[in-house]
Amino acid sequence: MRPDLAEGSEVGWLVDTAIDIVTIGIIVVGVLSFIIFIYALIRYRRTRQPFALREAPVWLRRIVYLDIAVLLFDLTLLSFNLYAWHEIMIDADDQYLLRKAQEEGAGFVRVQVVGRQFFWAFIYPGADQTFGTTDDYTTGNIMIVPENSYVVVDLTAKDVLHSFFIPEFRVKYDAIPGQRTRVWFKTTEPGTYEIACAELCGDKHYDMRAVLRVVSQEEWEAWVARRSNGVPGIVSGTLHAFGGGEHRQKSFSSSLSHSGSVSVQELSAN
Amino acid sequence: MQQEGSGVMVSSTSAAGASSYPPIAGTLPEEQYEWRGAPVARLAFWLFLAGEIIILLTLIGASIFFRLTYPGWNEASSYTNVVISTINTLVLLTGSLTAVLAHHYAFASRWALARLYLVLTMLCGFTFLGIKVFEYSREIMHGFLPNTNAFWMFYYGITGIHGLHVLAGSLIILGVLFYIRKKPSKYAVENAALYWHFVDVVWLYIFPMFYLT
Amino acid sequence: MAGGSAKGGGGHAEGVAGVRLYVWIYILLLAFTGLSVAVSQLLMDVFGHTPVTVAILAFSTIKATFILAYYMHLKYERIWIRMWLYLPLAIFVLVLIGVGPDIYLVLRDLWTHILTFAGVSGGVHH
Amino acid sequence: MSAASSAHAHELSFWRKYIFSTDHKVIGKQYLLTGLFMALIGGAFALIFRWNLANPGTLTDKQYLMFVTYHGSIMFFWVAMPILLGGFGNLLIPLMIGARDMAFPVLNMLSYWTFFLSVVLLVASLLVPGGGFSGGWTLYPPLSAIPDLYMGAEPGTILLLLALALEFASMLMGGINYVATVFTMRVKGLTFFRLPYFVWMQILAAFLFMLSVTPLIAAVFLLLMDILLGTHFFRVTAEQAGSPVLFQHLFWFFGHPEVYVILFPALGILAEIFTSQARRPLFGYRTLVWAGIIAGILSFLVWAHHQFVAGINPYSAIGFSILTVIISVPFSLMLIYFGITLAGGSIRFSAPMIWALGAYAMFIIGGLTGLPLGALTSDIYFHDTYYVVAHFHYTVFTIVILSSIAGIYYWFPKFFGRKLPERFGKWHAILTLIFYNGFAFPAFFLGMAGHPRRYADILAYNYLEEFQWVHQLMTISTILLFAVQIVFAFVFIRSIFAGEQVTDPNPWRATTLEWLAPSPPPHLNWGDTQPVVEHGPYEYAVNGELAKQGIDFLPQGKLYRLQKLPEEVAHHLGGKGEQSESEVEKATS
Missing domain, CATH: 2.60.40.420 (Cupredoxins -  blue copper proteins)
Structure with a gap:
């Protein structure tokens, strides 16, 4: 979908990897949530379950901890982004790039x-x-x-x-x-x-x-x-x-x- | 006090007022709508004031950034007139005193005095505006226009919006004067006074920022 | 105290602050105004621009505190009303923190580069 | 109250009753209908410019951008806000807290008419010479600061800005009213943690709006000065400089909380529908309330993630990115808890429920796809591409259209006394979801391909040329989506006048207080009765005696008959009787 990355573009590689990590992450989570969601709709439809349960099972009441997992997941996805941002936007002043160019003979x-x-x-x-x-x-x-x-x-x-x-x-x-x-x-x-x-x-x-x-x-x-x-x-x-x-x-x-x-x-x- | 349980009817005649039957907008004495000691009129008016405070603070904050970075600021600000603005400050402060006295006498139900002080406050407002118009015309005649430089655009922007607030405050007081003729309402007077004080506080910062320094 | 509201549904203006207090505060406000004007006119050359500005703004803050506390009765209010002063100030500080670094950089660049860079014509001659 | 005024009150003229009414229900309906009408206009604008994208060259470039701009502005400010805040807020808040009206009924009326004036100005801004403003709904200067030079529409721009200012003023009045009402006028027994989730969300939205919109009002004031007086707060000339970035900050300081301002009421609607249609208490009610409060606070700390590549300090971008990711925590908590409310329930697939479930599902997509935009490096590539368009349509369309229509199907019987057809509602939901995904999902692929937003003609670019068919697909979906809504508009109007009458005041067997009132509720809502709250808001799936009788829910409160009527109610009831007599006379003579 993305236009082909220009050969050897360093910024491009960083950005692409950042996109890929986050995109794969959200696709996995999205597909999982949709599977659970649709399963719940089918499992708990009225014809199969005429009476609702008043209380949630005990293990579900601990679900608030899942949110910590969500935060960790988000920060994991973000970590490469932060690294890449540092490389692209913060680290790369003129001297740094010039030195890099000289080292690589570019x-x-x-x-x-x-x-x-x-x-x-x-x-x-x-x-x-x-x-x-x-x-x-x-x-x-x-x-x-x-x-x-x-x-x-x-x-x-x-x-x-x-x-x-x-x-x-x-x-x-x-x-x-x-x-x-x-x-x-x-x-x-x-x-x-x-x-x-x-x-x-x-x-x-x-x-x-x-x-x-x-x-x-x-x-x-x-x-x-x-x-x-x-x-x-x-x-x-x-x-x-x-x-x-x-x-x-x-x-x-x-x-x-x-x-x-x-x-x-x-x-x-x- | 109402007892719960089937068949027990609720009486609305008890002395507890607001809590025994739910409020009906516009029918109860004002102080009976309240939340933890905050009458609804005051609560709502402070909500409104909070918004106004942020508007003025945003403008003042923007002017701070421009002032820190625009080299010609101090030079430009030395052309504003300290004498006129000091007189205007005194007018506004006097208006604040009369406003708080109106507030005081309204709560003491001495309506004649409250009305008198409201009128005085309103006159202070119009005096301020008159002086302001004189000051503007003087500055424009000297060739200082809103687009002259960074100082003058903030000067006209902020004092202009403050002037609009003074006008609004004076008109609010005028409206309240008419309103309390029919229905004496201490909260109407209080809110008009609060608005006036707020406008005054804003001026207390505009005065040093644009005139004194 | 109309309505017999025991929790003081707003009847705070009397009893806690009288006319005498209001007049005293008024005199105080006038005194600080005079002080501000005097400092700005007389001491600007002695102490320099920045200290005088800070001092005058401090006077303004003192005056504003008196008006807010006594004239606007915040001294006698509970947190539910006072919050509406604190929240805007918090928002102001928040915006300053968020916007400040950028705007400072931007405007500093603007005023210094405005003639050399923004107008291409300023910097490049052919 | 003097005798004279009481003699007047029960002869309310048509104008006082339906036009300049102070009744919260009439005002709510006015907001709702105006909002729905504007939604049709905004949708039609979308159709027009989408047609241009499928067939480049149909519109001039300026017209294209104008329709894009007005589509965005209208959908945010003249559809989402009036429907979700003005409409549902006014209709439901007083009923849900057992009050008889808003705290400030006249202010409420003023709020609507200020809003109406803003609609008039909005329409006028399109019709003045030069046409409407075409610089995007974000109003970024310098493009908007010198409209005559850059966009060729100075009168239109000024009118649009004034319309925006009036709209903000009207919503501020509404927000103050809501907060004051909920804080001071709750019925006996209704503590804060017994408020329905919808009411919580409404007051949170009102708080957010009040605290966030004011910097933008200041910015709009400065922008108007730039246009009218030639100042340079936000524009840059060769000699004098302002800061365009400052406007962006002030705009997004409002713009981000604004999304939550419309999102929160939508979540409230979902909570009400999920609980009553799954017959289950809202899972983790208190936690959800705190999640809302925390999300509200955090929403003030994330605004600059709209500006990662807009010239802000790269260090502060890191902070804003991390905060943006943190804000996903309360929202994922809300979605998880809503899901748990469903799982274990006994789900009725009624029309409002299908809409609500669709909104929930779409919101999962919208929330997740926000992550690549909040993550700062991937945002470099996605910024201002169709990926952003897709993402915010998955969130905002969900909020504005799916949730609102779910709410309309759900509360229609209460406020109009008639039903919307159930079977039509289900088909409406399914078709809308299909066509909505048909236009919104392909936009993700366009964004992945690096397709910038607001391009009138993509054939100008080599790397975009192959995506023309995607635009055509999206346009077809949009046309079908719009056609379905047109049918709904007819069904909606027909149902108001000729729908099936409801006899049961509580057709959904729901618990909250508004279902205790008659349908439609009379003026002053409760007549000679008065609710008193005894339970939390979501007492479903109750055990014990009631369950044996086949009743699985416990209404939040009970109605008590008042021994002595409050003066205005007595007056109104008397007046009503007389009025109906006179109507009878009129009919017979």
Whole structure:
């Protein structure tokens, strides 16, 4: 049911395992309770049991202890969640991720994402690796990151609340005007994924769609070189390769018109 | 006292009042609906006041957060007028005194005095509102609008809602004055006074938060 | 004490507090108001902003306590009425505890980043 | 009471009797009927936007979001609250505690008419130029803070906010009235731990509502200032900042207890129906009451689990997640105890019982599926997807529709003096359950697939395209579900006027006090009699003499005839006699 997990995504693995543990837990408990419930309805129907019992059996009166079991069960299900939350949200500051990337010999990329109605802008630091300088580079509705890298995404929004959602990486966090929030994920192999907005942001909420392209290391370096030469970073071919049904292409190309060599002024204009 | 058992009838004439026959809304003397010493009117009014307290506390709490983080707060708050607001504080406190005296005399069944003090309280309310309108117009003329900055939006928001409460309190007193002409009700007076005191207490915090510091 | 309600169905206003007491409290309230104004106007420069604010709010709390206790008769009420003061205060504290850390972080970020980050234009020049 | 006023009282005009009545039963019926009518409107809105989901492009995007928004708002505030609190609360609380009316009858009437005004404003907000607000029932700013810029519906937004404020005010009046009534007007012998569970749940709901809604009222006030005066409490501009997260906190501080505000009366209804239809005392009555109180207290401590990925401090998210999981303890206790009440009983599968059992079963699903949302990491993926939609429909639809209709089938004979058809009720229940699961259960799979909520058109996404048929299935189920309810609406109206008359005031052989009153109860409920309570509320399956005579229950109290009538009752009874005489005259002339 869930879209296939992106290969090797660490956050995705944590989230998926958390979901699986809780889901299996509730399915087991749910099925058990339904079996007991239906059995009780059949066993204690009026035709079979014309008179009700006034008192419950003694062992049933101790049933309040079952609630302690419920609490333990809940906390057991929660424990992996807490661990995963710690890994995803609390532990993972920039230094930690950078160190991790160096240990694994993986890349480390930082991207600022700005959501605005109905559009995602992705801002890359230039050669100086800092944001807010003149060599920053911005793309619209397409996010390009290299394979085998840790990607740290700083989120904010220009106008209203948005939520940055990459289903295949199990990444989701709100982009809030004036506030910076952060998600991270790890890429392994080249591929193309979809980015959605998961927080109601206006009429075209459903249309606030971007593409995440994980490219090979060579392609990434070539793209970085091209963009620092001022050449538009994205050729439309890369997008059509992503394509699909007619309806989809239409919807995407409409938002594509913002992208290509879109200027920051255009993005930030009100 | 009623005896239980089949065939025994319940008498409603006994002195025990409320407990011997169940209450019929609006027919018994008010103090007979009570729970552990709390008459129903007072109980209900405090329930209402609890809600009001939370509303005002929420606003004040929000202003605390903005004040802690907005660097220009203290500078902006120095433009409010201490003299006018101090006079307004005195007006409200005087209203509180007259309200509690009205309350006192209503419970002592001295209705003429109660009415007099209610009228005085109401006049305090309208005086406060008049001064407030003057103050607002003065500030607006100086160019301080609700959207000027974080201080002014809370200033207008909180003093505005407090002003609405003063207006409501004055109108409640007006209503009570009419009500007790027909049916002297000490609880009506008490609740009007309680409301006034509540509005006064809120002002006691608004005054230092927006004017003095 | 109408109705002869022995448990004191509300007739508490007389006997426990007289007019004299109310007037004394009124004078006290005026005195504290004067004190607040004086402190804020005279001592602000001496002790700094924060201590004076705390002091003035403490005066306000004293005044509010007198009004609540005597004018609103909470001193003479049982817990069933007083609860309606305590519960809202508890809720207020609860919301502060729950909301506080977030809002503080958020607003601190807001005011510092507002010009550099929220408006993309603020930080990035092309 | 002067002679003049008594001369007026027994000539109550049509207006005073049915429109501006202070009788709690009339007000309860007004609330109930208004709520049911709004349920049809809310349901119709659901149909409209579900149609758009099955056939993308039928509605414009704005219309789609508007219907989604109003569906949510209406179902929460104009259906659930009036039916469960206004309707059942008003109808049942005074009867169940043996009182003759609410503590403040005029306030009660004002409460209904404030509510009615809010309905008018709600409808007006849809019809003003620009249309209704379309930013979701949660009203999140900045989308709602500058409606003109972002949603294009400023008048509609303002009217909706005012309608909400009035609705809150009306329910506050009702809640104060309930608490005051139950605390001060219980009949002799009715101690707190002899109150029917339904009454307990109602006053707990009233407490929760009163203490939780007020921060939201403050937030709505600030939001209105943002819209009207251009302040920035909740919106952010290039120069000035407010905090959208603050609004979310204030909203959910109300929003989470609000769910329990409507859940508690529903649980009370289930308790009444389960005991009387399984002929069994409520298992662990005192424990259940304490569970309710504890759940109520805990409900104030869990609100931020709606905001795990909304920019809150990740450390406080951990605390809120643990508290959220802890709150499942009192609720699982309630469900377990209700189950034990059933097991060992002698279950009659009557129409209200089937509804109640369906509600119970669906609530198990709803409760369990809340766990992945309360657990903070899995919530990262499920947040704002159809999984949330499925979960809250399993809880809220259960509460609002299944439990309410169970209550309607159960108490209809008492308040209308006629019966709803039993066989129809059973089919109604079964069909409703089937179609309800037909639209709600597939949503779990959509949520698992990562389908975000409030998407007008899912064909925009590759990974969602294959799920279009699920939407079509859900839409078909919704249409059928709605059709069944339309039939019910006709049967309901027909039964009010032409249903089978009930002769027995206690057709279910239930114990609580309301069944001692005639059906329908007259004005001032008890006439020249008065109940006095002698037992706890659920004395079923009694042993001894009565059981030998085939009577398996002990009514909670006995009716005594009063020697001397209270003035108003005597006056009313006299008045009634005269009125019926004059009616006879009118009929004959």
